[in-house]
Amino acid sequence: MDSKYKLDDINGSEIAFQTRFLDMNTVDQLFQASFTSAPGVIASAPGRVEIIGNHTDYNGGTVVGACIERRLHVALSLRSDAVIRLVSSSEGAIVETTLDAYSSEDVADWARYPLGVFDEFSIQFGASSGFDLAVTSDIPTGEGLSSSAAIELATALALNELLGLNLPVSALVGLSHRAENRFVGVPCGLLDQSTVGFGKRNALVVLDAASGRHHSFAMPSGHNLFVFRTHIRHELQHSPYEQRHKECRNALVALNQVIPGTRHLAHLHPLDIAAYDVIMDSVVARRAQHVVDEQRRVGLFLKHLHEGDMRAAGQLLTASHKSSKELFENSTPELDFLVDGLNQFPHVLGARLSGAGWGGAVIALTTSSFTSEDANRMADAYEATFDARSHWWATQIGDGARVESH
Numbered sequence: 001m002d003s004k005y006k007l008d009d010i011n012g013s014e015i016a017f018q019t020r021f022l023d024m025n026t027v028d029q030l031f032q033a034s035f036t037s038a039p040g041v042i043a044s045a046p047g048r049v050e051i052i053g054n055h056t057d058y059n060g061g062t063v064v065g066a067c068i069e070r071r072l073h074v075a076l077s078l079r080s081d082a083v084i085r086l087v088s089s090s091e092g093a094i095v096e097t098t099l100d101a102y103s104s105e106d107v108a109d110w111a112r113y114p115l116g117v118f119d120e121f122s123i124q125f126g127a128s129s130g131f132d133l134a135v136t137s138d139i140p141t142g143e144g145l146s147s148s149a150a151i152e153l154a155t156a157l158a159l160n161e162l163l164g165l166n167l168p169v170s171a172l173v174g175l176s177h178r179a180e181n182r183f184v185g186v187p188c189g190l191l192d193q194s195t196v197g198f199g200k201r202n203a204l205v206v207l208d209a210a211s212g213r214h215h216s217f218a219m220p221s222g223h224n225l226f227v228f229r230t231h232i233r234h235e236l237q238h239s240p241y242e243q244r245h246k247e248c249r250n251a252l253v254a255l256n257q258v259i260p261g262t263r264h265l266a267h268l269h270p271l272d273i274a275a276y277d278v279i280m281d282s283v284v285a286r287r288a289q290h291v292v293d294e295q296r297r298v299g300l301f302l303k304h305l306h307e308g309d310m311r312a313a314g315q316l317l318t319a320s321h322k323s324s325k326e327l328f329e330n331s332t333p334e335l336d337f338l339v340d341g342l343n344q345f346p347h348v349l350g351a352r353l354s355g356a357g358w359g360g361a362v363i364a365l366t367t368s369s370f371t372s373e374d375a376n377r378m379a380d381a382y383e384a385t386f387d388a389r390s391h392w393w394a395t396q397i398g399d400g401a402r403v404e405s406h
């Protein structure tokens with residue numbers, strides 16, 4: 001990443017956001033103010049961007065993610081009774097429940113993520129003490145930047161520490177993923193938890209979702225990654241995300257009739273889809289086509305990065321977006337506007353929606369000649385069209401989740 005962009009090269013109203021920047025001391029303060037004692041441990045975790053591999057993860061494909069520098073902090077103490085209390089700086093009221101009574105239905109939405117993680121510790125390791133937990137964050141929520149995986153991983157690290165379990169990060173990633181699937185009820189793949197758990201500064205996380213294995217890939221220097229937010233929030237639960245998940249399963253079931261033993265949609269060849277699309281509903285065939293093509297784009301993207309051909313790598317980001325828009329149908333006019341607009345700038349190498357889609361954020365890979373003025377021109381054009389500002393920043397690739405103090 002080019003060093004001329006600091007942690008957040010902020011524009012306009014992003015400044016208001018920046019002033020809410022909350023660090024380890026303030027989660028400590030929130031904890032003490034809420035629970036009148038010092039926390040036993042503080043852990044933190046970043047948000048993430050999805051670089052490429054849209055909706056390939058739950059189809060057994062490869063996906064590339066990177067941590068951003070915005071982080072969430074969790075302060076936690078175990079209790080000697082059965083009470084569970086959770087507080088978030090952005091939500092106000094303390095959520096209070098007990099070991100016998102907690103459920104995903106009766107608590108504020110945000111509290112289901114840490115409770116789901118605790119539930120996994122309870123199922124798998126017999127965790128049985130109440131706890132107090134405080135959260136502060138500067139990761140925007142509902143914008144495709146995975147604040148949910150951040151709260152899961154930070155909670156998992158904190159519980160791991162206080163329960164003295166010494167679980168490796170890979171176990172915490174799996175446990176957080178199960179918490180989101182089971183307790184929260186979102187059938188997400190492994191991308192978010194893996195990126196947030198395994199991320200390293202200036203490196204991409206390349207995840208083979210079929211095996212859960214990952215490796216790091218150093219991000220070539222001299223290029224920048226910009227995040228442009230739409231003003232459209234998305235929720236994954238009861239959303240088209242679940243619908244797409246089902247459509248992909250339907251494609252896999254149908255294709256197994258003609259290619260028996262196929263375990264993962266992403267492992268098929270584009271010619272398989274072309275040969276057998278008649279056995280699938282046309283919508284389902286389009287979803288399958290996207291997944292299979294996207295898997296090949298991921299491979300090519302990594303090859304281009306390896307060879308240092310950033311322009312070709314960037315074009316694949318834009319091709320990924322086109323496929324998301326036309327075949328997977330998870331884009332929106334706002335996301336398309338940003339991708340099309342950004343691609344008008346000669347120093348933008350490529351752009352695409354990042355994450356689930358249906359709102360959220362766009363990422364752009366740029367040369368170091370793409371300036372703040374350029375980014376502001378994009379945000380101006382967005383505002384003129386949608387009557388709301390697209391907040392943007394040049395992001396560094398940050399570190400993954402970690403224990404801060406105990």
Ligand code: GLA
Pocket residue numbers: 050053054055056057058188189190191192355356357
């Ligand atoms: C969300 C999910 C991920 C992944 C992406 C789309 O971020 O949580 O598991 O499916 O959408 O690629």
